[in-house]
Amino acid sequence: MSNDKRWVMAVYFTRQPVEFKDVENKFKDDARGIAQNAAQGLVFFTNNKLTLSEREVLAASIGGVGYSADIYHLERIRLLLDDPRGYGTRFRFLGIPMSESEQASFFEVYNQSVLARLDEVQQSQREHSERLASIESMMQKLTADRVDMRAVLPERAAEARPSAVEPPPEPAEQEPQTTSQSRARVTSSEEGGAS
Template sequence: MTTEASLRDWRFGSIQAERLCAGLLQISGYSDVDPQAALGGPDGKKDILSRRGEGLFIAAVYFPPTQPSFTTIRKKFVRDRKGVEPNGASGFIFFINQYLTVGQRAALRAAGGPDDEIFHLERMRHLLDSPIGYGLRLEYLRRPMSAEEQAAFFSAKRQDVIYQLLRNAEVADQIWNEGRSAISQLNTSELMFIHRTMLASNPQVVIGGQLRGIQTTVMGAQGEQIFTPPPPHEIPARLAELLSWWRSAYVSATKTDPDTALDLLARFHHGLVSIAPFLDGNGRLARLIVDQGARELLGAGVTPDLVSDRVSYYAALREADDSNFGDLVALMRAALER
């Protein structure tokens, strides 16, 4: 059953509905999310309390098991919204597991206040079918995650996407060597798989895991052309050479000092983005791998601060073109988690 159908034809009861909606508030940026009486009893016209900024919001959850008329939905909205004033709330959040047209949503907002929010069927479906919502979908709709969805989910939650990916039974036989680091034995097929997984959260992207088949250019921070990567027919050989060096150097780096490990990570990062083996996501892929490498070798990940100053970042890459890695190492050191 699809996410849409599971929500629309709800069969899991009011307790699970309220707990699901509390989770949706949490991943939508609300704080202090507090379900009131999910297990029964009076709730004072508020299923859930939460905050957005300084404002207090009350939420009502309406998950009928069969499709009601819009008149019934509107009456429910108006009735439940009466809890705003007695609870000293700034606004009202209405969860409805049914499809609402744009006009129907506008009609509900007209019956409420300027800060009210409506979580209708399509909005909830979108959240649950996004990486940040996969966990809620699994728990409350009982829909398992695919291998790619698992990796996207853990990436969205800033957990180690590669570690979670490699623990998945469907791919473990392909890319797990017992007792060895997940990335210390990286080869081209594994790199392609990680790239495909990294881009899996965007359904519009169809190039994940496919080596670049056309010539391209890399643009700088100001939109200027700063680099032309090698032509497509050279990519397989260059990748094989880079990854062969990486596997050998990684073993040595486990027995050396932090400065040498940072130099290794900087050289790999530069090598991968210089080859630019994919049409999109080369920088993200390089940062993902060096982040994991830094966690294993240095005990601290590499934050997005590495590329926050795009001018300095691209200048460091161009210096590295001439085997001067000092600036890139300095940026990487500054970006380590504190």
């Protein structure tokens, strides 16, 4: 999908150059896949030479029904592969070695893309660090508020709690009485009763 459009991709690579009529037939056959896949266009790759007028004929053959065409022909593919961004693909899949100057250009472009990606990652890390600092600040504030509430809550809890029933006091220990004190009580009670 590109530019909010769904595209169908087709490839027509031949071992030997073919007539334009053969390329056109393959293009039209592949173009049927646009409707079958609810797409809006066809990306067509071929290793055959196509002139500007031939490419216009291909595009017009489906453009009349509202479809788009993006055609990668031999020269366009060659230009992409001979660009520093295409050297790695050319070397990896076609086995075409890079000259020293191509290697220098390839690594310069590659390093720029890596540095650009690192800048994106660092920016993302900065944004995440700022969010984390904000969350930590909120957590510290919430913790401080919670500590303040702990100081207030016991007082309020005591006010709200019904008064507890106190257990009865334990009996006080009495000193043991001597026998003379016991006799005196008995005597005094006898005297009081005799009267």
